Amino acid sequence: MKNKLLYRSIPAIIMLGMLSTGVPANAADATGSIPVGQSATQVLSTLTVGVKSDVSSDRKSHQWNKVDGKTGNYTTRDLVLERDMSNVTYNSRGNVNTGILLEPYTGKTIHFQRGQSNKTEGGSASNRDGGIQIDHVVAYAEAYRSGLDKLDFQQRDTYYNDPDVLLVSQAEANNVKKDGTIAEWKPSNQAFQCDYASLQIGIKAKYGLMVDQKEHDKLAQVLASCPTETIISTSQVKQRLTSGTSEGNNTGTANNNTTGGNSQNSQYNGSTNSKNNSHTTNKHHTTTTKKNWVKNLFNGLLKRFF
Template structure:
């Protein structure tokens, strides 16, 4: 009997190994290894790119937003995640914790035009933070909100591609927590920045992101985007990496270079970032490859752990 139990146990382990190998061979390379997405069309006319977007009726599907989290950034030590990458890119005077997280910095906030003095782990209620959320008064906003993107066509991509969207710096912007909480998952027809000088750039960012991921707009959203751009017909598509320079002296409607790597320290120098400074070029393909690698590792780990729990 003990010999029989031993043989059964060995058989189960062999079956698990076989299933794992077959899984890796058949679906181990997610579709996102060759993303069905392009890049931000930086420098192109925002009005012309808007004309290429599909106008349609969005789905009412509930998104899987809670299934995603900030990924650790490949090539960084400690706990440095996508959130830290965006904070470092968008802020000045950045310092770090001993574990690699962004600890302090100063943000010229795009949605309100206010200055936020970020301190990791503080609520910063006086500068737009929430007393119940110790995020330093800054949240990382998906410029095209994840749930809204999901209803606009992101739901047709696989999980790894959606995770790449969730962690894509091209989609993300450091913003005041209060403003982001009011925005929620609204389109530009439902919410736009109170900072009047940023509204054209905000429309440009939304159009560029939707173009990159092949997302649709509904009629109200399209009309609002067109209305905003009518006040700045020379507006060109920008990326989120160019926002800081726009706010500190760049010219709206022109193609500017990305932010420099001032105020960095040690191993966290921004020039080593997967999505560092740009000069009219887009590094999103490289960034996506990093996030796809991270997602694939997590996928294999979750598959193996799930099989162990099921059989043992």
């Protein structure tokens, strides 16, 4: 009899626990998606303008996750390298070994080879990074100060490994960028500056992150030169760079030598594979988050009430 009462009480206890701890039932669904194709200026107007925190991030607590369905040691890093480069080869462990990158921040071409420093094309002096790094377009530490710290660890890990947030970039440029906002750093490649602003706005919209006033004003200033700019995702960058598609102004005239806009109809070559890989990765993170949240909640309630 006592056991029957216990089992009947568990659902009520769980609901009481949610109410007492203030945890929403959909805690794992705190993010949306990149609003691709929407006006960048309009999406910017929906972002919260506020004062960011000055807390230190937990960036060192995260690492590249292995990707479901891939063999060997293939991680999120390899997924993004494969997506953004051409002529990609792999080593015996399944990692991307070589490739050619048309680099968005500088406009230069980088010949990547895993484990080599490649200083002549912008590699780090102290790292064997092949001339490239995987950049969080909205830097993790900056995102953390902009509201990412309000999400739980698994959601922050999803951000860290989200292909929508990541872009292959020149190591030297990324090291100069650090965790700066667009008010503190922007690409030297003039033709990519509008797309860069678009990427940042889209990522902040997806994760509900704020902008400070200087950042907001700089984004608005960049978009003033390309008022027809629409939100793009990182999976579209390679195609845009290789095709040279650019609106550049409100007449829609292509201009690759000035600050570039984008074409709403442009699509990333091989986008089907990229989107499927991204979807698989994010689905895995979401499932893991839900399982961990339910497990931790249930264990906590058992300890609390019994």
